[in-house]
Amino acid sequence: xxxxxxxxxxxxxxxxxxxxxxxxxxxxxxxxxxxxxxxxxxxxxxxxxxxxxxxxxxxxxxxxxxxxxxxxxxxxxxxxxxxxxxxxxxxxxxxxxxxxxxxxxxxxxxxxxxxxxxxxxxxxxxxxxxxxxxxxxxxxxxxxxxxxxxxxxxxxxxxxxxxxxxxxxxxxxxxxxxxxxxxxxxxxxxxxxxxxxxxxxxxxxxxxxxxxxxxxxxxxxxxxxxxxxxxxxxxxxxxxxxxxxxxxxxxxxxxxxxxxxxxxxxxxxxxxxxxxxxxxxxxxxxxxxxxxxxxxxxxxxx
Numbered sequence: 584x585x586x587x588x589x590x591x592x593x594x595x596x597x598x599x600x601x602x603x604x605x606x607x608x609x610x611x612x613x614x615x616x617x618x619x620x621x622x623x624x625x626x627x628x629x630x631x632x633x634x635x636x637x638x639x640x641x642x643x644x645x646x647x648x649x650x651x652x653x654x655x656x657x658x659x660x661x662x663x664x665x666x667x668x669x670x671x672x673x674x675x676x677x678x679x680x681x682x683x684x685x686x687x688x689x690x691x692x693x694x695x696x697x698x699x700x701x702x703x704x705x706x707x708x709x710x711x712x713x714x715x716x717x718x719x720x721x722x723x724x725x726x727x728x729x730x731x732x733x734x735x736x737x738x739x740x741x742x743x744x745x746x747x748x749x750x751x752x753x754x755x756x757x758x759x760x761x762x763x764x765x766x767x768x769x770x771x772x773x774x775x776x777x778x779x780x781x782x783x784x785x786x787x788x789x790x791x792x793x794x795x796x797x798x799x800x801x802x803x804x805x806x807x808x809x810x811x812x813x814x815x816x817x818x819x820x821x822x823x824x825x826x827x828x829x830x831x832x833x834x835x836x837x838x839x840x841x842x843x844x845x846x847x848x849x850x851x852x853x854x855x856x857x858x859x860x861x862x863x864x865x866x867x868x869x870x871x872x873x874x875x876x877x878x879x880x881x882x883x884x885x
Contacts, residue, residue, distance in 0.1 A: 596666030621690035632657025692748025707788025834863025
């Protein structure tokens with residue numbers, strides 16, 4: 584079936600593995616795009632990896648408002664890139680297959696971009712699942728450093744994967760190339776802060792639902808990725824204050840890596856990362872941790 588793009592003003596790119604067990608979540612995400620107020624949104628579903636359910640895939644392809652793209656590799660950053668390459672509308676957004684866009688987000692973002700030609704991106708706050716079925720604000724300090732988005736972004740990522748509407752003409756394909764597997768939104772957000780005009784709108788634009796991947800940030804792979812990301816951000820910025828702030832954050836990341844290595848019994852790795860943390864700005868904060876390397880070594884590393 585041919586896809587009807589019609590007079591769509593924006594596109595929503597949804598990466599998904601399209602496993603049978605994710606069908607209900609995916610349709611919920613799609614419906615949240617269909618319910619956007621004030622604008623028609625073209626839906627691009629990027630099925631990545633070899634796990635797609637045949638019936639779900641057939642059903643997706645039968646929808647006149649959905650364009651389906653297939654990728655052999657299961658890689659969300661590559662899926663976003665593939666989706667961006669297919670955008671032909673003036674504006675676009677992303678949505679994970681287990682989250683939702685709230686009804687006013689795309690129309691509001693596209694309207695602001697249309698009215699302000701100098702703007703490239705409109706970033707929204709959102710809602711998230713809290714403990715015991717409660718609801719919470721996704722970014723508690725969303726408007727920190729209100730006139731310095733780069734500083735705010737370096738303090739901690741402020742762009743959720745589903746939290747922005749982008750101008751197609753100025754946020755090109757290259758922004759989504761070579762993104763890492765972890766912290767890809769942090770890398771993207773910093774580049775946007777350096778190269779684009781970004782407006783933060785402290786309105787609820789999305790709903791992020793809790794899932795198992797939320798635990799990724801506690802892993803050694805994620806922490807190692809943090810150091811690589813901070814190095815890349817330091818190379819991109821031209822500001823000395825930002826470079827120093829990134830160096831302090833790198834010290835904290837090295838300390839986390841040292842702690843994880845020590846817990847795993849990797850004494851040599853732990854010592855290596857600890858020494859690196861000490862030589863970062865404000866590394867004196869980790870000096871007391873040296874006591875762990877002065878004790879008799881045990882199999883547990885404690």
